[in-house]
Amino acid sequence: MxxxxxxxxxxxxxxxxxxxxxxxxxxxxxxxxxxxxxxxxxxxxxxxxxxxxxxxxxxxxxxxxxxxxxxxxxxxxxxxxxxxxxxxxxxxxxxxxxxxxxxxxxxxxxxxxxxxxxxxxxxxxxxxxxxxxxxxxxxxxxxxxxxxxxxxxxxxxxxxxxxxxIEEAPEVPFAFSSGDALLRLCEEKGKTIAEIVLLNECSRNKSREEVFHYLDEIWQAMDASIERGCQQDGVLPGSLKVRRRAHAIYQSLKQKQEQHQGDPLTVLDWVNLYALAVSEENASGSKVVTAPTNGAAGIIPAVIRYYQTFIKGSDQDGIRRYLLTATAIGSLYAGNASISGAEVGCQGEVGVACSMAAAGLVAAQNGHARQIEQAAEIAMEHNLGLTCDPVAGLVQIPCIERNAMGAVKAINAARIALGGDGTHRVSLDSVIKTMKDTGNDMKRKYKETSRGGLAVNVPLC
Ligand code: SF4
CATH class of the missing domain: 3.30.1330.90 (D-3-phosphoglycerate dehydrogenase; domain 3)
Structure with missing residues (x-):
């Protein structure tokens, strides 16, 4: 790691x-x-x-x-x-x-x-x-x-x-460089993925309290970006003049709630809102948390807020487990493939965030290591080949909506994994390798150059 x-x-x-x-x-x-x-x-x-x-x-x-x-x-x-x-x-x-x-x-x-x-x-x-x-x-x-x-x-x-x-992380006692190795470690040591990551972080001259403090700080910063995004209205910076949507969606959802209008899919509207709010904050140059990148910064907070708001029994420990587990999954992508849109397209940003969020959500709900690995795998499997083609070079179209889609997909991946016993055919390692190979085969114009895809097919005026 x-x-x-x-x-x-x-x-x-x-x-x-x-x-x-x-x-x-x-x-x-x-x-x-x-x-x-x-x-x-x-x-x-x-x-x-x-x-x-x-x-x-x-x-x-x-x-x-x-x-x-x-x-x-x-x-x-x-x-x-x-x-x-x-x-x-x-x-x-x-x-x-x-x-x-x-x-x-x-x-x-x-x-x-x-x-x-x-x-x-x-x-x-x-x-x-x-x-x-x-x-x-x-x-x-x-x-x-x-x-x-x-x-x-x-x-x-x-x-x-x-x-x-520049900042090479020091060696850790429970090192793992693949999903399989991580699962083996959990089995051999009788620990969860979150506990393995916590032990590793503590070995880097940090106390448990310092690690927990940082986890809470990250979540507070994410949560604050959701809140700010829900309050801000107007147009995002840049030539596209993209209108912020989170504020209006927030107002309408609050009204629906007050009127007790029953729509079984309202939860999805809230998840979309959380992701759009953070992504609009990011696009406006405000403060967000890389998760694992800024372009994909809306997915992990949106899924945490979903856990906190809609899952019975959610608590602070669950959020900590979520973030620690997401760290393990993110480090596998960073070490074995890439988390850079310029290197492997958007599968390295939104795809990785979706995979981390799915894994985190299973961990928050006390799923076991194989279910976590499966959720991470499902989430990436259905992001393979995702290109990076930001219109006008701005992190707005397709990035903002893509975060909402990624958050919903992560929740679905977690639900599929939690519905089974963790037995599955495609391993996380195979999907990470496939993501890397697909990124290598992808034409350069689809890797954060704004020279292909939507970037050349959407009229700018
Ligand atoms: S399309 Fe490109 S810039 Fe936008 S979120 Fe994906 S990787 Fe980032």
Whole structure:
């Protein structure tokens, strides 16, 4: 289990973990390196080159803003969403940037952020190069980063064939690299998946209380994004002028409730609402939790809120079990396939979130390990081949509705798994391998480039 709970679920700003959180963290890492090399105070110029998907959809996904904020010294989990526009506008208008809040350098985003749309930087489609130089043009430092999905950043080896996470999670006592190994561990140790993950997290210098505190913090941030999304009305940022829907749906559902109108499928309306609310918050650049990415941030919260509201006996422990179990499933995808839309299409974002949510929901309801593995498998099996084709490069169409569809599918997958004894034909490992192979075979235009699918078939005016 290479990826920890703390890496998989991160509080940050939307609309895209790989295109906003990753580049922002990469800027912070570059500054930290300059400081370590005692070069920081000589810097007079910074140029950022964006490659592949970051160059193609970077403007719609807010990569330019994220880079400016990262260079200003902001961090995704600490930034105040309401301060973002003012900070970015100040840099754009003045042509000056206060690097890490300490030294002022000339910076014009139109000149100093370069979009190399026809180039990629091996080995990953989301490459960034930062170059710092003196006034005379002497290069002080140059560093490549890769935003590999879910806000994780990595650097490559010298021949560009292998990636190393910047934050590599330390080894754990109950390591597993496949679904089968995880099931074996549960059987041998007599533990649930959630207990295995908890023990691993505690081995990384965290107490049980700290892990529980983080789990509760994540859920509170998710819950707050549902609440905010239900209150906000109006139009989302960007050229599409997409109208927010969550607010109106919320008002209508409340009215229905007051009038006691019986519709057996109203539960689905609520689940759709929760997912739309978070996804609209994400699209507006507000605070959400990567789960495992920002584009798919609505699914896991929507299914937790469904558990909390509609499942008898739901409690805080159930939510903790849910998130710990979802971490195990997410880490299998991150380790054996990908959670990046630019690498494997939307099956790596909405597909993985759906699989994590289905597994989490079974765990919350005290399903056993084989039922959890089955739910995770079903949820991904029916997302295989899902492409990433955001219209106008914005994380809005098809992303927002896709979260609602993913949440409903996750609940259904959990119900199918809970209705059986865990015996099933297709293993989670097989479906993860299939997802990876399908992603490799997928044409590049369907991998977060906005050059295929809905992105070219939906008129923009
Ligand atoms: S289509 Fe899916 S992978 Fe692509 S930006 Fe939207 S949510 Fe992310």
């Amino acid at each position: 290479k990826i920890s709970l703390f890496q998989l679920f991160k509080i940050g700003i939307g609309p895209s973990s790989s295109h906003t959180i990753g580049p922002m963290l990469a800027a912070g890492s570059f500054i930290a390196n300059l400081k370590n090399l005692s070069l920081f105070h000589q810097v007079q110029k910074i140029v950022v080159e964006l490659y592949g998907s970051l160059a193609l959809t970077g403007i719609g996904h807010g990569t330019d803003k994220a880079l400016i904020l990262g260079l200003l010294g902001e961090q995704p989990h600490l930034i105040l969403p309401e301060s973002i526009d003012a900070q970015v506008t100040k840099v754009r208008q003045s042509g000056q940037l206060m690097l890490n809040g300490e030294i002022s350098i000339p910076f014009d985003p139109q000149i100093h952020i370069i979009y190399l749309r026809r180039k990629t930087l091996p080995p990953h489609p989301n490459g960034i190069i930062f170059r710092a130089s003196t006034e005379d043009g002497i290069v002080l430092s140059e560093q490549s980063y890769f935003s590999v999905g879910g806000g994780q950043i990595a650097i490559s080896n010298s021949d560009g064939t292998q990636l190393t996470f």
